[in-house]
Amino acid sequence: EPEVTQTPSHQVTQMGQEVILRCVPISNHLYFYWYRQILGQKVEFLVSFYNNEISEKSEIFDDQFSVERPDGSNFTLKIRSTKLEDSAMYFCASSVGKQSMNTEAFFGQGTRLTVV
Amino acid sequence: SQQGEEDPQALSIQEGENATMNCSYKTSINNLQWYRQNSGRGLVHLILIRSNEREKHSGRLRVTLDTSKKSSSLLITASRAADTASYFCATFIYNQGGKLIFGQGTELSVKP
Structure with a gap:
């Protein structure tokens, strides 16, 4: 059964560092999303992301965040300068x-x- | 205001009993979805009910939707210890970018 895969499963980073979270969506899907869950x-x-652009973003998604679909399969979330409060799933x-x-x-x- | 609020927040039952979780929401929706999350793990989609449907079944799951009351319920019949998890309702509104809005969840504990 097709599934969405994410890597890594766990990332530890120092405050102020940049992180990139990676996702491979299901291949015939057209809409992609990032959600977070603080413990x-x-x-x-x-x-949300469609047709190579952001469809909608929440107020959480400030200038520190960006998303990209660099190729036909990956969808990434980048946090430019991480803060302690970015700790979440x-x-x-x-x-x-x-x-x-x-x-x-x-x-x-x-x-x-x-x-x- | 919160969209998608579940009650109870926690529910503890014995194996074999039925578990009922409720979800209320505030605005019109296109569909409502229920998800399950085992502790610290990913979200597993359980069932989707469209705004023009009133009831839906999937195995031991029964979901109802009352759009006049803006509420939904998830019933798990003949519960098992393996059903222990958090259950979330999520409302989908397609003219808001297709995002899901999740509730706080109900933590279900099924004791063997």
């Missing part, structure tokens, strides 16, 4: 379409980011 809190939307998701009553998003296993 013990709800899953929060960060950004980051989930990538993808879906076939947006304008559909049946849009189901498939999530990866997540990358646990720890900023020290």
Whole structure:
């Protein structure tokens, strides 16, 4: 069964460093998303991406964050200068379409980011 | 205001019992989805119910949707210890970029 894969599963980084979280969405999906979950809190939307551009972003997704689809398969989230409060589980998701009553998003296993 | 709020926040039952979790939301939606998350792991999609549907079944799961009350419920019948997890409802509104808005979740503990 196709799945969304994320690497690495756990990343530890020093405050102020840049990190890149990687995702390989399901191959025929067109919409891609990043969500995050701070420990013990709800899953929060960060950004959606379609046709090589951001469709929507939340207020969390400030100038420190960027997304890219550098090739036909990868979808990355970059955090330019990490802060302690960026520590969270980051989930990538993808879906076939947006304008559909049946849009189901498939999530990866997540990358646990720890900023020290 | 919060979109997608579950109750109870925590639920503890014995194996074999049924578990019911509720979700309320505030704005009109296109569909509502339920996800499961084992501790520290990824989100697993359980079931999607569209705004024009009232009830849906999948194995031991039954989901209802009442758009007039803006609420949904997830029923797990004949629960098993392996059902222990957090369960989240997520609402989908396609004219808002196709994002899902998650609730806080219900932590279900099924004791053997």
